[in-house]
Amino acid sequence: MPSFLQDVVDQTLQLYHNWEDLIFVLPSKRAGNFLKQEIRSRYQQTGFAPTILSIEDFIQHVADLKLIDPTVLNYRAYQAYLTLENPPKKESFEQFSGWAPALISDLNEMDRYCLDTTSFFSNLSSIKAMERWNLEEESTEFVNNYMAFWQSIPSLYENLTSTLLSEKTGYQGLIYRKASEDIEHYINANLDKPHIFMGFNALNTSEQIIITELLQHNMGHIFWDMDQYFLDRKEHMATSFFRKYQLEWNFYQDKEPEVLHRSFEEPKSIRLNKSETHLGQVYQVAQILSQLSPDEIRSTAVVLADEQLLMPLLHAIPKEIDQINVTMGAPLSIFPITDLFRLLLLIQQQNSASLYHKHLDALLNHSAISSFLKNTDRLNQKIKEQNLAYVQLDSLLQWSDPLDVDTLQLMLSPWKETTSALDSCLELLEILRLNAPPGEIIRTSAYGLYRLFLHLKHLDEELSYLKEISGLHKLFLELARTRQIDFESNAFQGLQVMGLLETRCLDFERVLLLSVNEGILPSGKSQSSFLTYDLKKEYELPTQYEKDAVYAYHFYRLLFRAKEVDLFYVEQTEGLGSMEKSRFLRQLELDPPTQHHIEHLQLTTSIDIKPPEPKQVEKSSSLNLRLEEIARKGFSPSSLTNYIRNPLEFYAQRVLRIRELEEVEETVAYNTLGNVVHNSLENLYKPWIGRQLEPRGLTDMLSRVTPEVKTQFEQCFKQGDTDQGMNLIIYQVAIRYVEQLIKADIALLNKGNNLEIVSLEEELEMELNLPHITYPVRIYGKADRIDLFNGDIRIVDYKTGAVEPADLKVKEWAELIEDYKYAKAFQVLCYALMLKEKKGILANTSGIISFKRMSYDFMPFKDSTGSSTITDQILTQYEEVLQQLIAEIMDKDIHFVEKQVH
Known part of the structure; x- marks a missing residue:
């Protein structure tokens, strides 16, 4: 089946023998390139090539005007606004830029459709007046200014x-209006050139x-790519414009349109692929492409109705497809x-003497920062060590590598205007050009940014409307969202990846x-208009109807001559991101030609319902040596309960020494609050x-709580701010916790x-002699408080x-080392055992005071009988399960296996 371009070339060859003077005008430059290829392959004579222009270039040629850059247009519009x-x-340029694009878009439409400006502006002003009309209130200054503005449009x-x-x-629009007004002059100058x-x-x-x-x-001549199948259906949206021209153009009063065909009714295999996610479409496309031969790839096009899928698609395309022609550019913003x-720019617009740590x-951990700074690790470390929520530039410069000082100053010294x-952005991009590895995409994107900033600099030098960094930001x-970097490729070989408009x-x-969904194809209503x-x-x-008709034509035209068609859509019926299939798919399902084979497919991701195998680490000889090292230094009760919770966590923290990521503590962390309360109580009670506690002495102690807590926050929270927000609340909570304990005593x-x-x-420790372990195993810990309560020794953990x-009542001893729920009981018994071994003192009770549960007062460990008295028998039984736990940790044949959480 001949393509549309082949049809046009064949008919033009019959009409004209000398093509040197021909001027071909097409919807896009891309279509013009393919036409040039078609002419080269089919035109047998030697001669000069015809002129091939996109409609945009042709209109500019007729009007003898150049299309203005959108940014320059904004500046020129603001210049006109100031007059x-x-x-x-007058509003600032930043404020003006918020609403001006919508107004310029409306003016553009007005000019493209050659409206009578006097009548149009009069009606627009009247409509704006009606929007603000209120008979019951006198007109305000704001309303008067508002109406005066619309009257000045x-x-x-x-x-x-x-x-x-x-x-x-x-x-x-202005170029189009000018071209239509000057068309007679153009005709007189080009009578010998067929278009x-x-x-x-x-x-x-x-x-x-x-x-x-x-x-x-x-x-x-004008050649239409229109299928008779749709013309036979009088109300079909895809033909609405064509029918209008047939009725209204004098040219068609006694002529028939050229290039009408019946391609759409040819046999086609059409698959409607439903996906649950946007990326699901991409993965399915990759699967289809992987099964095609090189010849099939060359005649295949992947069309993105939603161009945001471009980068995921490029990553998903099989590596075997080495030639890809991408007609869409990638926006700088990605x-x-x-x-x-x-x-x-975000940092600079804060206009603050200090820099927010986040x-x-x-900035310091950005993937591209290595092209500018040699060593950022020290800066990150210093900020976290000193817990700085806000950092002074002088401090940064003092900590930085000498090679980085100048660049840091360039980046972070205030850009006052x-x-x-x-200038700073351009200088930074020059540094990147000198330091970035050759051939990397960062150099290409940096060049695009350099041109963007250079363009803005020229505009700023000419007009100086941008006053604030926020406006520049x-x-x-x-601009980064709208400016694109084009992909380099052979336009006529390999897989074609394009947007819908590029298929014309x-x-x-x-x-x-892809993405044949309502709101994408067609695009849905747009509100960026004052009309x-x-x-x-x-x-x-x-209106919206005409815009939908445009999408309808492009959708069906894409299918005219295709033989294999895969249409993908996302169907989500719940939530804010709900989507449904496009009306075009429903129409295709309800009214297909008989020769079409339509198949419905559901794209699903296979789910393995088997529970994942728990991770495990086998004990090697080097790991066993590390465990021996740990055992000799000692196990703490918290490390042992950590093993009970999850052996893999114990392995990561104790064996591998992996600590939690150190970060700036902007909001007081839970462990910091604990340290502040513990240290405050230690200093106050020391x-x-x-000595015997006395009510009067404790009452006097209450007056020292606030300064002591403040001192501890200064030491533990370092330079963090406790004067406002959540930190102020936590600060008051710490004071309240300390006061509660004193008042309870x-x-x-x-x-x-x-x-x-x-x-x-009290620092406690002891050695355990375990069977089959030839070296001593040590345990150690620190009891928050040991006191005599009515003559009985009591161990108190805060x-x-x-x-x-219930967390401190144990029914079965095995529970202590099997269930993390009893970690608190395990810990207080460990203190009691170490106290006896170190000092020969048998505590009567050992328990916890919880500041969140002060109503319970002191909560002691209790055995299965409910007794809270600690006896030698209890400690013996506890030591047995303690030895059993440590023996398991040290056993060479028992590996570290992840504990599944249910």
């Missing part, structure tokens, strides 16, 4: 267009004027170097179209060691109890977390 008399108080338009025309530039228009569908008024004028003067400069952390910011993000005029035997629906209908501007004394402090933070009495 307005109303409103008297014609002046803004005149100022803007006159400025652009004087510079021989214009935005798209071939091809592959068009939705034409604005300017394009219709230009094309019909050329056709009426017998200066060429590259790491762009994110680095976004972060720098911003610095993101946009000029210095742009906002503009940078917008092109045909492929196999098509894989109401009624105003658009009145002036025949495109003068009472060996006062209450005990007032009830006639005797209480004497024996020791605080806990800032919640502990329940």
